[in-house]
Amino acid sequence: MTDHGQSPRGFDRRGFLAAGGALGSAAFLQGLASAQQRTVHRAPASTAWQRIELDLVATSGTVQIRAGTPTNVYRYTGTLQPGSLGTLANIPGSHLGPILFARTGDKLVTRLDNQLPEDHIVHFHGLDVPPAMDGHPMDQVPPGGTFEYHFRIVNRAGTYWFHPHTDMLTAEPVYAGRAGLLIVSDDEEQAVPLPRGAYDIPLVIQDRKFDANNQFVYTPNAIEGFLGDRVLVNGFENFTISAATRVYRFRVINGSQSRIYKLVWSDGTPIVVIGSEGGLLGAPVTLPYLMLSPGERVELWADFRSKPVGTQITLRTQVFLGAGGTNGQTPFDVAFVSIDRAEPETLVLPPVLSAYTPFNxxxxxxxxxxxxxxxxxxxxxxxxxxxxxxxxxxxxxxxxxxxxxxxxxxxxxxxxxxxxxxxxxxxxxxxxxxxxxxxxxxxxxxxxxxxxxxxxxxxxxxxxxxxxxxxxxxxxxxxxxxxxxxxxxxxxxxxxxxxxxxxx
Ligand SMILES: [Cu+2]
Structure with a gap:
């Protein structure tokens, strides 16, 4: 931990927050890496599908996002039933989560338990499921109610997510913290030489506004929606990735209410996209910047092998005009990459990522x-x-x-x-x-x-x-x-x- 402090005890506010962000990030990444290691050692889906039983509780709580008073949040907590072979990563210190790792073909049984004082239903965003399993507002359950989802994951490997879909009550519960990820793998994706484990990192981008007591402030309007004045990644401020001179795969999810991002790397490196909402592209695409609107997801290939140890690179959103209201008119630093160690790297950007045929x-x-x-x-x-x-x-x-x-x-x-x-x-x-x-x-x-x-x-x-x-x-x-x-x-x-x- 670096001491940025100028006070005698070495912890001024800025230093504490920076360290807190980095520590939160480190715990997040560690937990995630071990979850992914366990996941990739499962039997291939082609030989046997697995039954995953997930208990998902919609509840409330507090998390320590900033120094001082904890922030009141809504959240999901997840538990896998014994015998389930999927892998679940709960994110310590974050309002987000859990992250479920599964494979195409898996049968997912989810028991939603609504422990909140309002109606609730969950939608698994991006999955091709029967309408009765889709989290339509007509299926929302009252406080204390439960809903059981049971469906086969037929989608290909990709980064999916789940969030509320309650009638006229989706925006604020998501804002208050309710959203989790479902990361699906399949044989085709596993066969591609891509960064995995600790080098495969989801980045859920959400803007927020805090009051002086560290509580979320929600001030939507009919035109632009809601725009916060700071950007959290995976529930943390100043999200910092302690990186090696390796290639990383970042699964970027725009989980914001309304904010659109124009993402760039601070060192001018182009954005290399390898995946979208439905998983790997046919071939990588290089863009000067990337527009990402709420609900959209991409997978990025980020190659740091030529960067000297000590390099700091920032994922930023740039200013743009015309999106409505003030959306896009404020630049933000989104996430920080601190390249702090040398490691050998053998991966090369695959020219072909998956079988993809454009419709005629x-x-x-x-x-x-x-x-x-x-x-x-x-x-x-x-x-x-x-x-x-x-x-x-x-x-x-x-x-x-x-x-x-x-x-x-x-x-x-x-x-x-x-x-x-x-x-x-x-x-x-x-x-x-x-x-x-x-x-x-x-x-x-x-x-x-x-x-x-x-x-x-x-x-x-x-x-x-x-x-x-x-x-x-x-x-x-x-x-x-x-x-x-x-x-x-x-x-x-x-x-x-x-x-x-x-x-x-
Ligand atoms: Cu709209």
Missing amino acids: PTSAVNYGNPRVFPITMLMGTGFVLNGALFQMSAVAPNEIVKRGDLEIIEITNTGAPSVAHPIHFHGRHFQVLSRTNVSGNPSYYAAVSAGFADHGWKDTVLVWPGERVQILMRYSQYTGLFLYHCHNLVHEDMGMMRNYRIDP
Whole structure:
């Protein structure tokens, strides 16, 4: 521990906070590395699937995020039933978690126990599950209630997460601390020479505001949503990674309410993306910067082998304009990498990461006639999708689709005030087909458009003001009601959410 202190005891406020952040990070990383080591030694999924039984309690508590008074939080605590072969990492000192490691094909049985004084339901974000297991608000349970999820993980390896999806009560519980990760592996992913264990690190980025007594302050508004004045990673301030001269795999999750990030490395190294919401890309993609909106995830390849020991590199978000309100107008240091030891490294960036075939748009059943969902604003209510506020179980005629169909969906953001919206579809992952800046400010657009995280399998897509974005989605084999909504959680709670229905 470095002593930054100037007081006689060596602990001024700044020094204590810096050390606290680093210690929190160290404990987090250590716990995670050992959990991952245990996970990768499991029997391959191709020979046997495993039954994972997870008890998940939605509860409240306090965590020591900053010096002084602990912060009151909402959180999940997780316990695996004996005999479960998945691996669970609870994150000491963080409001986030737990992190469940599983494999494609595993049967996941989750018992949610709502020990909070409000209704609650959990959604496993990114998983292709039957509607009854999707955490629809119609399934939310009252205080003291329980809900049992039982489904097979059919998704490929990737970084998924779970969070509340309660009717009009998603944003604030997530803000108060409720969110966890589900990291899925499979044979294809295991066969790729990538950083693993202590070199494979999730970074959950969330902005927050604290009052003078270290409590979270929540001040949402209808336009920009909620923007904090500091950025936490994995629940810690000044999240610092004590790194070797090795290659790291960072799984970056934007778990913020509303904040969009324009991520860069402080030393000018380009951003190398190897994965998206639905796991590994077909091939690595190099970007000058990366736009990451709430709900979006990427996996980054970060190669520190040529950095001298003693180098400090920062993952930063840069200023950009035009996203709505003040979103993007403040730069932040997000996470710190301190390269403090030399280690040999043999990994090279694989030119091929996975079997990935782009859909052929001419194969879509509605080629030439996309299904259009406009973003507009209803006066007196807020932003809406497809012209109407969320209705618990209703669908409009143009929200009924057919199981297994490949379709082009077009989301337009040309009829509402200039606010960017991350649009998330439950059910199957999709591919981004095209973007057209129809009416957006060209200079604002030019400063962000080279960094959209559009590659690979997606479940959330950022739709910029003035844009028309087309995606290609093959609907799930599961029939029934699924949600699509804005992942600006404040907008979602205000009704920027609709059902679509998959018919047989
Ligand atoms: Cu929105």
